[in-house]
Structures are given as structure tokens and as C-alpha cells.
Amino acid sequence: MTEVLVLIDHTEGAVKKVSLELLAMAAGIGEPSAVFIGPGADNAIATLGAHGAKIVYVVDGQAMLDHVVIPKVDVLTKLVAEKSPAAVLIPSSADGKEIAGRLAIAVDSGVITDAVAVSADVVATQNVFGGATIVHSKVSKGTPIITVRTNSIAPVQSGGTATRVDVAAEISASASATKVVNRVSVAKSGRPDLSEAAIVVSGGRGVGSDEGFTKIIEPLADALGAAVGASRAATDAGWYPHQFQVGQTGKTVSPQLYLASGISGAIQHRAGMQTSKTVVVVNKDGDAPIFDLADFGVIGDLHVVVPDLTALVTARK
Amino acid sequence: MKICVCVKQVPDSWAEKKLNAGDSTLDRASADRVVNELDEYAVEEALRIVEAGEGEVTILSMGPDEAADSVRKAISMGAHAGIHISDPALHGSDALATSLVLAKAIEGRGFDLIIFGSESTDARMSVVPAMVAARLGLPQMTFANKVEINGSNLTIHRVTDYGYDEVESSLPAVVSVVEKTNEPRYPSFKNIMAAKKAPMETLTLADIGLDASTVGLANAWSQVNDFAERAAKAKGTIITDDGHGAEKIEEFLVTQKFI
Numbered sequence: 001m002t003e004v005l006v007l008i009d010h011t012e013g014a015v016k017k018v019s020l021e022l023l024a025m026a027a028g029i030g031e032p033s034a035v036f037i038g039p040g041a042d043n044a045i046a047t048l049g050a051h052g053a054k055i056v057y058v059v060d061g062q063a064m065l066d067h068v069v070i071p072k073v074d075v076l077t078k079l080v081a082e083k084s085p086a087a088v089l090i091p092s093s094a095d096g097k098e099i100a101g102r103l104a105i106a107v108d109s110g111v112i113t114d115a116v117a118v119s120a121d122v123v124a125t126q127n128v129f130g131g132a133t134i135v136h137s138k139v140s141k142g143t144p145i146i147t148v149r150t151n152s153i154a155p156v157q158s159g160g161t162a163t164r165v166d167v168a169a170e171i172s173a174s175a176s177a178t179k180v181v182n183r184v185s186v187a188k189s190g191r192p193d194l195s196e197a198a199i200v201v202s203g204g205r206g207v208g209s210d211e212g213f214t215k216i217i218e219p220l221a222d223a224l225g226a227a228v229g230a231s232r233a234a235t236d237a238g239w240y241p242h243q244f245q246v247g248q249t250g251k252t253v254s255p256q257l258y259l260a261s262g263i264s265g266a267i268q269h270r271a272g273m274q275t276s277k278t279v280v281v282v283n284k285d286g287d288a289p290i291f292d293l294a295d296f297g298v299i300g301d302l303h304v305v306v307p308d309l310t311a312l313v314t315a316r317k
Numbered sequence: 318m319k320i321c322v323c324v325k326q327v328p329d330s331w332a333e334k335k336l337n338a339g340d341s342t343l344d345r346a347s348a349d350r351v352v353n354e355l356d357e358y359a360v361e362e363a364l365r366i367v368e369a370g371e372g373e374v375t376i377l378s379m380g381p382d383e384a385a386d387s388v389r390k391a392i393s394m395g396a397h398a399g400i401h402i403s404d405p406a407l408h409g410s411d412a413l414a415t416s417l418v419l420a421k422a423i424e425g426r427g428f429d430l431i432i433f434g435s436e437s438t439d440a441r442m443s444v445v446p447a448m449v450a451a452r453l454g455l456p457q458m459t460f461a462n463k464v465e466i467n468g469s470n471l472t473i474h475r476v477t478d479y480g481y482d483e484v485e486s487s488l489p490a491v492v493s494v495v496e497k498t499n500e501p502r503y504p505s506f507k508n509i510m511a512a513k514k515a516p517m518e519t520l521t522l523a524d525i526g527l528d529a530s531t532v533g534l535a536n537a538w539s540q541v542n543d544f545a546e547r548a549a550k551a552k553g554t555i556i557t558d559d560g561h562g563a564e565k566i567e568e569f570l571v572t573q574k575f576i
Contacts (some may be wrong), residue, residue, distance in 0.1 A: 068457050068475065068484055069447065094435075094443060094460050094476070101444030102451045104413055110538030111412065113442045123542060129334040129439075135341070135544040142538065177456040178486045181472075186480035193478065199575065224576070242497045243476075248330045248438055249354060249496055257575050268331055278573060279553075280566060291555055296569040300558025308563030313576055316567075 002030040002086040003055070005079055007072065007099065008048065009091045013040020015047050017196060018091045020155035022148055023052040025118055027156065030086040033057060034162065035079060037064050037072050041164070049162030051155055056162045059169045069098045070175035075167060077106040080143050087122050092147040100147045109142025116152040116254075116275070130248060130271020150196050151254050189228075194244060197227035199257045200276070202246055203239075204231035204269070206262020206284060206302055210239040216306050217261065223313040229253065229273075231263045247272035261302040265290025282306060318372030318466075320363040321428040322396065323419055323449070324356040326380045326387035330438040340534060341541035342409045343439060345381065352387045355434030357394070357501035358494045362464055363432050364395045365499065370466075373397045375428075379407060379418050385519070393504035393512035404522040409534025412440075416448030418532060421525040423453060430471075433493040435460055446493035456486035459493040 004026035009016040019034075026032035034053040036044055041058040048056050057079060064071040076088060076099065088103065090096040092114050104111035115124035122144045126135045139145070194200065201221035203213055213230070221228045230240040232247050246253055248271040258276035263269055265288055273279075274293055281290050281297040282305050291297045298305055328334045328348035335344040363374045374396040378388045381403060388399040402422055410418070423431055431453075436443040450457035458464075461473035462481065469488050474481040476495055504512070522529055530536060556565055570576045 068459070070457070093478070097443045098447035098457070098459060101412065101416075101442070101448045102457075104444075104538065105416070105448055105451050108538075111444065112539055113444065127547070128336075128441075128544075132333065132547055133336060133544055134547055135336070136542040137539055138542055139539045140537070174451075174454065178458060178484050180475075180482045180484050182483035183477075184474075184480045184483065188479075252441075257570075257573075266331065267333060271330075274547075278575075280569065282562070282566075286555070286557070291553075293550055294555060295550075295553040295573075296566065297553060297555040298558050298562040298566060299555065300562045305558055305562045305566070309566050312563055312567045313570075316576055 003033045003083050004030040005076065005083070005085045005088045006032055006034050006053070007076065007088070007090045007096065008034050008036045008044065009093065009096070010036070010038065010040065010044055012038070013043030015044050016091070017155065018150040020051045021150065021153050022089045022091065023048065024156040025148060025153050026089055027052045028120055029118060029122060033085070035076065037075055038062065045162055045164055049160050050157060052158040052160065053162040054160070055165055057165050057167045059167050063171060064169065066180050067171060067175040068178040068180070069095055069102065071169065071171055072099050073102040073106060074172050074175060075169050076103050078169070079167070080107045085143060087118070087144040087146060089118070090145070090147045092149045096147050100145050104145050107142055109145055110139030111145045112137055112139060113147045115146050115148045118146055118148065127275050130252070130267070131275040149254065191221060192225070192227045194227040194229060195251055195253060197253070197255055199224050199226035199259070200229045200246070200253050200255045201226045201259045202229035202231065202263060202273070203234055203261050204263030205233040207234060207239065213240045216303065220259070220306055220310040220313070223310050231269045260290055261306055263290055264288040265293065318367055318370055318430065319428045320366060320372060320374045320430045320432060321377050321423055321426070322356070322359045322363045322374060322391065322432045323377050324360070324387060324391045325353045325378065325437045326350050326384040327353045327437050327439040330354055334439060336544050340409060341544055342534065345383070350383055350387065352390050353434055353437045355436060355438065355496055356391070357434070358496060358498045359432040359434045360391050360394050360396060361499045361501040362494050363430070366430070366464070366466060375400060377419065377422055378402070379415060385517070388517065389512050392515045393509045394502055395508050396515070398515055399517040401517065401519045402525065403519060406522055406529035406533045409537060410532045411537040411539060412442055412444050412448060413538045414532040414536065416445050416452055418525065418527060419445070419449050420452035421527055422520065423449070429488045431455070431489070431491045433491070435493045435495045446491055450491035453491065456490040458484060458486055458490045460495055461492055462495050462498045464492060464494065
């Protein structure tokens with residue numbers, strides 16, 4: 001069986017869920033091989049093996065992360081040349097897409113971004129234009145390089161073990177042209193990451209103020225263990241930080257449950273959330289287009305309905 | 318300081334977008350054509366840099382004839398000149414071909430900085446800035462929400478999921494800026510008038526030394542097999558709140574096993 005390379009996203013060996021999802025997807029194409037770059041491989045190999053990786057190619061060391069994307073591109077370029085994989089799967093993060101783009105040039109191959117499924121014959125499914133159009137496409141030159149969105153497939157526990165194969169790598173001249181001199185962490189809310197969350201509780205113009213977010217939207221999110229999202233109207237008004245914006249020019253999310261409060265559902269917003277599996281809507285305006293996406297909707301005042309719902313959810317615990 | 322800002326003409330991000338039934342390329346006629354919203358942050362960033370010192374900003378775009386309007390529109394924010402690469406052979410070009418064309422057009426012009434918006438609102442791939450950096454062999458300083466120039470050195474804040482990385486390189490370099498990096502200005506009447514007279518080069522593939530066999534739909538590195546509009550969602554249950562709205566949502570969440 002042909003190898004399928006999966007670039008692993010991790011923090012010092014703590015493997016992100018998307019990487020396990022990609023191993024499950026790779027198993028549908030060929031034999032999954034994980035590519036682990038950075039420090040902490042010892043913490044990751046058992047997990048990767050248990051989720052389907054037969055081999056873990058390891059380039060250990062912090063130096064690989066001290067330059068913008070290129071060290072990872074160089075490792076993948078080398079592995080593609082040596083292993084002739086059936087495909088390379090990479091998480092659809094900002095870094096992941098840039099790695100895919102540069103790898104495509106380096107190995108003269110086609111690149112497809114934001115796939116939500118990849119078939120055994122490496123046809124990728126994409127939801128484009130914010131999910132309004134479903135496209136099937138195929139790489140026609142070279143090795144298919146495909147970035148895959150989070151939450152596209154469930155991780156599979158194979159219960160296997162992986163063999164570690166260390167790969168020699170150097171920092172190339174083009175990699176050392178950029179240098180990460182400082183990493184700054186912005187205080188985290190303790191909520192799940194918006195783009196990975198299973199549930200997103202989102203607020204829009206109808207929330208009315210920043211206080212509306214802290215007193216109405218966030219408590220429901222916390223009761224449900226959800227991430228908080230916001231529409232462009234809310235972030236433009238300064239009620240909630242821009243990095244939580246869901247939409248055409250913000251984050252694209254595809255959670256199991258998307259709960260939209262006070263959001264009318266302009267195309268701007270729908271483009272970022274309409275592939276959510278289940279959508280619940282609370283809005284005063286029964287004509288709001290967001291109701292077209294709703295599996296369940298309440299025409300009513302979110303300032304009443306949402307706090308009541310928070311109390312009911314909390315009481316169940 | 319010579320700065321090149323790459324812009325893309327896209328369908329209005331507030332409009333529904335479609336693909337052409339014939340060749341699965343973007344239906345550019347189905348919506349109003351505008352300058353990609355995120356590219357406005359790139360133009361603004363370039364203008365602020367030259368205004369803080371000295372220099373010129375050139376707008377570069379690849380696209381069909383109509384894209385010339387978007388080049389003028391971007392110039393009217395206060396830029397100095399435009400380059401428009403237009404050639405029938407470019408129709409259907411993918412990101413690999415686009416990056417090749419842009420790199421060829423940029424090469425040899427002595428730009429100190431090439432600035433992009435971090436993605437286009439139609440294709441949303443976010444790969445072209447990195448690819449152009451790769452093709453030009455220049456430092457890739459992308460996803461910046463802060464750009465600082467100090468002599469021949471560049472520092473950016475590269476947005477990450479945990480916050481940001483402070484990254485350094487020398488100039489020349491390729492930068493992409495994210496949404497909200499700055500507040501893009503509206504074109505002034507004076508600049509709108511000036512943009513009409515600004516020098517504009519309109520170039521074909523041959524002019525930039527590329528052969529038609531390297532670009533376009535037929536030579537793309539990937540192909541669309543088929544596409545379909547997403548089926549309209551079955552109408553859900555919509556109720557009017559009568560004081561029990563929250564309980565009804567709770568019931569729904571229970572039946573769907575979310576709580």
C-alpha cells in the first residue's frame with residue numbers, strides 16, 4: 001500500500017485533534033505515515049500509532065519552529081521525493097496552507113486547500129463560497145497536496161503502534177531568511193478554540209453591547225462548553241474581539257452545533273458557518289435569513305430566551 | 318522605498334457567488350466586481366510606510382480586462398502607478414500559475430516590499446503570498462497584523478492561534494497583512510482624479526516573458542471534476558417565543574443529544 005504523509009500539528013508533542021482526523025482520512029487513501037516536526041516527539045508517537053500511523057517521521061528540535069514555515073516545507077519536500085506518497089495531507093491552518101503552497105512549488109505538484117473529504121482515488125471535496133457550492137477536484141500534476149479542515153472526519157482508534165524513523169534536516173538558507181525572535185501568548189479564555197470547537201455560541205447585532213456578550217452569550221457558551229463567535233456587525237461595533245469573527249472575512253467554522261443569537265444571517269456571516277451540522281437560532285425578526293439555515297429557531301428576544309436557556313442547561317448538570 | 322501591492326478583483330463579498338457551468342471557473346459576471354476587501358489593508362499599509370518616509374506605491378493585479386478598474390480603484394487610495402497583467406490565456410489559472418505570473422511581473426523592478434492581503438474573499442486559499450515569496454526567493458513575512466521597518470530590517474507580528482510571533486527579516490521581503498491591521502482610508506476626490514492620470518502598464522504574458530503553456534485552465538496543476546449547489550436545507554422547526562422558547566430549545570438540544 002502506498003504511503004500517505006500527514007503533517008502533524010502539535011504543541012510540544014501534544015497532538016491536536018485535527019492531526020488525528022487527518023490520520024483517519026489518510027487511512028482511506030493508503031497507509032498513514034505521520035510527519036512530526038519540532039520538539040516533543042516522545043510524547044506523541046504512541047498517540048499517533050494508536051490512531052493509525054504506521055510510521056512517524058521525526059525531525060526533533062525547536063530550531064525547526066524558529067523560522068516561518070520553510071523548515072517544514074523542506075522536510076516534506078525531501079520526504080515526497082524519497083517516498084513518492086499517494087498524497088500529502090496538511091491541516092488547513094494559516095501555516096498549513098502556506099506549507100502546502102510552497103511544497104506544491106517545490107515538488108511541482110497541484111495543491112487543493114480546505115478539503116472536507118478525500119476519496120480513495122484522491123478526489124477532494126470542498127465547500128466553496130461559504131458552503132453554498134460543493135466542488136469535487138483532483139490534482140492533475142505531481143503528488144496531490146491537500147489541506148483539510150478541522151472536524152471533517154472523526155479520529156479512529158486503530159490501537160496500533162508506530163515505528164519512529166528519524167529524519168535528518170538542516171535549516172536552509174531560505175528558511176533562515178526569517179527568524180522568530182519572540183512568541184507572545186495572548187491570554188486564553190479557557191474556552192475551546194473557535195475553529196476546533198464542537199459547539200459554537202455566536203452573537204450578532206441583536207446582542208447590543210459588549211456587556212451583552214459577557215453577560216448573555218459567554219455564560220451560555222460556558223454552560224455548553226462551547227466557543228464564542230461573533231458576527232461582523234458585532235466585531236465592527238467593538239463589542240467582541242475581531243479574532244472571534246465568524247464569516248466570509250473571518251473564521252470558517254463547522255461545528256456539530258452552532259447557536260446563533262441576534263444574527264440576521266447576511267451572506268457575509270453564512271459563508272463562515274453554513275456547513276455547521278446543526279443550527280439553532282434566536283432572533284427577534286422572523287424574516288431574518290438565518291432562519292433558512294435553522295434546524296430549530298425561536299422568534300423572540302435573545303435577552304430573555306438566552307439567559308433562560310443558560311439557566312436550564314446549568315440546572316441539568 | 319519602492320512598494321508593490323498585489324490586489325485581486327473579486328465578486329463583492331456581500332453577494333452570492335457562482336461557478337460557470339461550462340468550465341467550473343469563477344462566474345465573474347454574477348456579482349459586482351470589487352477590489353478584494355482584504356487587499357485594502359495592504360494598500361493602506363503601503364501608503365502609511367511611504368508617508369512615514371518616502372517612496373512610491375505600485376498596484377499590481379492579474380485579471381481579465383475589467384480588473385483594470387480595480388487597479389485604478391486601488392490607486393485612488395493614494396498609490397502612484399499600476400501594472401495590470403491581462404491575457405486571454407490566463408483564464409482559469411490556479412494559484413501555482415498566478416504566483417508564477419505575479420513573480421515574473423515583480424522580478425527585476427527593484428521593489429523593497431511586496432504587500433498582499435492575507436487572502437482573497439472568493440478563493441480563500443491564502444497561499445499566493447507564500448508562493449510568490451518562494452518563487453522570488455524573498456523572506457516570507459506573512460499574516461502580519463503589525464509591520465515595522467527599521468532601515469533595511471523588517472519586523473512583523475505574525476498572527477498565530479496563541480497570539481503572535483514576532484518575526485524579523487531583511488528587505489526586500491514579501492508581506493501579507495490580515496484584516497484589521499489598520500483602517501483603510503477612503504479615496505479622496507483629489508486622489509480619485511489623480512488615479513485617472515496615474516501611469517498604468519498593461520502587460521500580456523509575452524511582455525513578462527511567460528509562455529501560455531505554463532498558465533490557464535488547461536495547464537492547471539489541479540482540475541475540478543464537478544460541482545453542485547448545496548441543496549437548500551430542509552425547513553427546520555421555527556416557533557415564536559411564548560415564554561417557553563428556552564425550554565423548547567432545551568428539549569431540542571436534548572433530543573439531539575447535545576445536553
